[in-house]
Amino acid sequence: MTTPLLAVRCLGKRFGGLVALDDVSFDVAAGETVGIMGANGAGKTTLFSLIAGNQQPSSGGVDFDGRPITGLSPDRVCRLGIGRTFQIVKPFPALSVLENLRTAAMFGRAGFRDAAAADRHSRAILDELGLADVAERPAGTLTLSGQKRLEIARAVATGARLVLLDEVMAGLTPTEVARMLETLRQLRATRGLTLLVIEHVMRALMDLCERIVVLHHGERIAIGTPAEIGADPRVLSVYLGAGA
Amino acid sequence: MPETLASAGASRIWGGTLAALALALGALPFVANDYAVATGLGLLMWLALTQSWCVLSKMTGYVSLGHVVFYGLGAYLVVVTWQQWPLWLAVLAAGALAAVFAALVGLPVLRVRGPYFVILTFGVAELVRYSILAAEAASGTASRILFGAPDLVFIYFAMYALAAAATLLLAQVAGSRFGHGLRSLRENEEAAETLGVPVVRYKLIAFVLSAAIPGMVGAVMALRSTYFVVGQVFDPMISVTMIAMALLGGGDGTRGPILGTLFLFTISELLWANAPLAYMLILGAILAGFVLLAPDGIVGIAAKLRARRSAPTKAPE
Numbered sequence: 001m002t003t004p005l006l007a008v009r010c011l012g013k014r015f016g017g018l019v020a021l022d023d024v025s026f027d028v029a030a031g032e033t034v035g036i037m038g039a040n041g042a043g044k045t046t047l048f049s050l051i052a053g054n055q056q057p058s059s060g061g062v063d064f065d066g067r068p069i070t071g072l073s074p075d076r077v078c079r080l081g082i083g084r085t086f087q088i089v090k091p092f093p094a095l096s097v098l099e100n101l102r103t104a105a106m107f108g109r110a111g112f113r114d115a116a117a118a119d120r121h122s123r124a125i126l127d128e129l130g131l132a133d134v135a136e137r138p139a140g141t142l143t144l145s146g147q148k149r150l151e152i153a154r155a156v157a158t159g160a161r162l163v164l165l166d167e168v169m170a171g172l173t174p175t176e177v178a179r180m181l182e183t184l185r186q187l188r189a190t191r192g193l194t195l196l197v198i199e200h201v202m203r204a205l206m207d208l209c210e211r212i213v214v215l216h217h218g219e220r221i222a223i224g225t226p227a228e229i230g231a232d233p234r235v236l237s238v239y240l241g242a243g244a
Numbered sequence: 245m246p247e248t249l250a251s252a253g254a255s256r257i258w259g260g261t262l263a264a265l266a267l268a269l270g271a272l273p274f275v276a277n278d279y280a281v282a283t284g285l286g287l288l289m290w291l292a293l294t295q296s297w298c299v300l301s302k303m304t305g306y307v308s309l310g311h312v313v314f315y316g317l318g319a320y321l322v323v324v325t326w327q328q329w330p331l332w333l334a335v336l337a338a339g340a341l342a343a344v345f346a347a348l349v350g351l352p353v354l355r356v357r358g359p360y361f362v363i364l365t366f367g368v369a370e371l372v373r374y375s376i377l378a379a380e381a382a383s384g385t386a387s388r389i390l391f392g393a394p395d396l397v398f399i400y401f402a403m404y405a406l407a408a409a410a411t412l413l414l415a416q417v418a419g420s421r422f423g424h425g426l427r428s429l430r431e432n433e434e435a436a437e438t439l440g441v442p443v444v445r446y447k448l449i450a451f452v453l454s455a456a457i458p459g460m461v462g463a464v465m466a467l468r469s470t471y472f473v474v475g476q477v478f479d480p481m482i483s484v485t486m487i488a489m490a491l492l493g494g495g496d497g498t499r500g501p502i503l504g505t506l507f508l509f510t511i512s513e514l515l516w517a518n519a520p521l522a523y524m525l526i527l528g529a530i531l532a533g534f535v536l537l538a539p540d541g542i543v544g545i546a547a548k549l550r551a552r553r554s555a556p557t558k559a560p561e
Contacts, residue, residue: 108439115424
């Protein structure tokens with residue numbers, strides 16, 4: 001068996017008495033797209049913060065490409081090849097869209113030392129995400145849909161091999177969701193990305209992912225293909241309240 | 245706002261203005277009387293301080309209200325080592341002392357943001373001021389007199405070199421990869437860190453870089469006053485003036501501090517000489533006006549005017 005690109009091992013996080021994440025384990029193979037499902041407060045964003053180094057776990061650890069990354073700062077995790085988006089978008093508002101990507105291209109795994117080369121790399125990604133027309137606009141002036149795309153563009157521009165997408169479709173219209181799915185498929189194909197996706201838009205998740213992890217109150221209650229998850233009695237009981 | 249948006253024509257005009265200013269200030273001691281040279285020295289001092297302050301505060305958004313501490317430490321070092329160390333060594337050591345002090349307090353202090361950072365830097369500066377006051381009082385030296393300090397023209401050119409060095413430093417930082425990382429963390433620190441910017445290290449480096457020249461400026465100015473009082477070289481008004489000049493200038497490049505320093509320094513000199521009573525009132529009104537109406541300073545006003553002028557010609561494209 002080959003080493004998975006990402007191995008989450010018995011990961012736990014407590015905030016005082018509150019258990020945000022409890023003994024969660026799963027693997028993501030290179031090139032795979034895995035979805036994370038769960039209600040609000042199930043621990044999805046905490047999981048991302050632990051993987052990306054924004055928070056440190058209380059127990060367990062994370063391996064990336066066969067080496068432990070637990071305890072590393074976010075910038076080091078990024079340079080190793082993990083990019084993340086934020087559910088609540090965090091653009092650099094006064095910088096242009098292109099300058100937003102320049103940061104990622106210069107400081108991420110891509111590591112361009114020279115601004116001109118970083119900008120060439122960045123413009124190609126802006127093209128793929130349909131942001132080429134607004135490249136010179138201050139990022140703060142984009143629409144929500146545009147800022148969500150900018151989040152993805154920046155994460156990809158770091159040269160990441162694994163991209164963590166945190167609800168990039170939340171708040172978008174159905175047409176925008178369809179466009180976003182198309183964009184993600186293309187990115188995955190052209191750049192050989194591995195994706196870990198948190199999403200509330202269920203159809204999108206079922207559509208995009210090969211496997212899905214279901215979290216409930218910080219625990220992993222199911223893992224499997226979309227079809228398996230759709231038929232899992234525990235998932236159904238949690239989601240539809242059967243037997244409650 | 246980043247200055248990459250400035251047009252080529254405007255930067256040519258700016259380059260010419262800057263060269264003329266550098267030449268005029270360089271020639272001043274050869275053509276003017278002592279009063280004018282002393283005034284020029286004041287201008288150069290504020291230029292060096294404001295440019296240095298911007299390396300930290302404009303680039304990272306961490307507004308230091310305690311930069312006078314570096315100035316004061318530099319001045320104090322020169323006074324304490326007076327006639328024991330060669331002057332050039334004392335001045336360089338003043339820069340090193342300021343840098344080391346910044347590195348030591350930087351790690352804890354740079355962990356807090358926004359108003360907390362502002363108050364903390366102010367507190368650190370006051371703490372150092374009162375510590376040194378207490379040490380001086382305990383040793384029985386309320387003030388010191390420096391005999392045999394170098395003449396005004398020597399001091400003037402030393403300050404000229406420091407002002408030029410501070411301007412070059414800020415230009416270098418603003419145009420570099422390092423500077424882009426600082427701007428990113430100013431805009432959103434968590435996002436910058438997640439995109440690979442080593443924010444903790446970068447903030448500390450910026451803090452150290454912005455401290456060294458003020459240390460040397462303080463050292464050189466100690467030679468000028470010849471009569472040393474602790475309260476004077478640690479005066480919080482020095483910190484406030486740096487901020488006011490940088491805010492009036494605007495932008496995060498070198499032209500904001502230059503324009504802001506020239507503007508505020510000229511107004512201060514005129515008002516001080518002609519209307520000493522109204523001085524503080526008018527100064528306060530100007531500052532309040534800028535903060536309310538033109539938060540990005542003179543550079544921001546210029547950028548807006550340029551945008552307005554070029555808007556109609558761009559429309560048909």
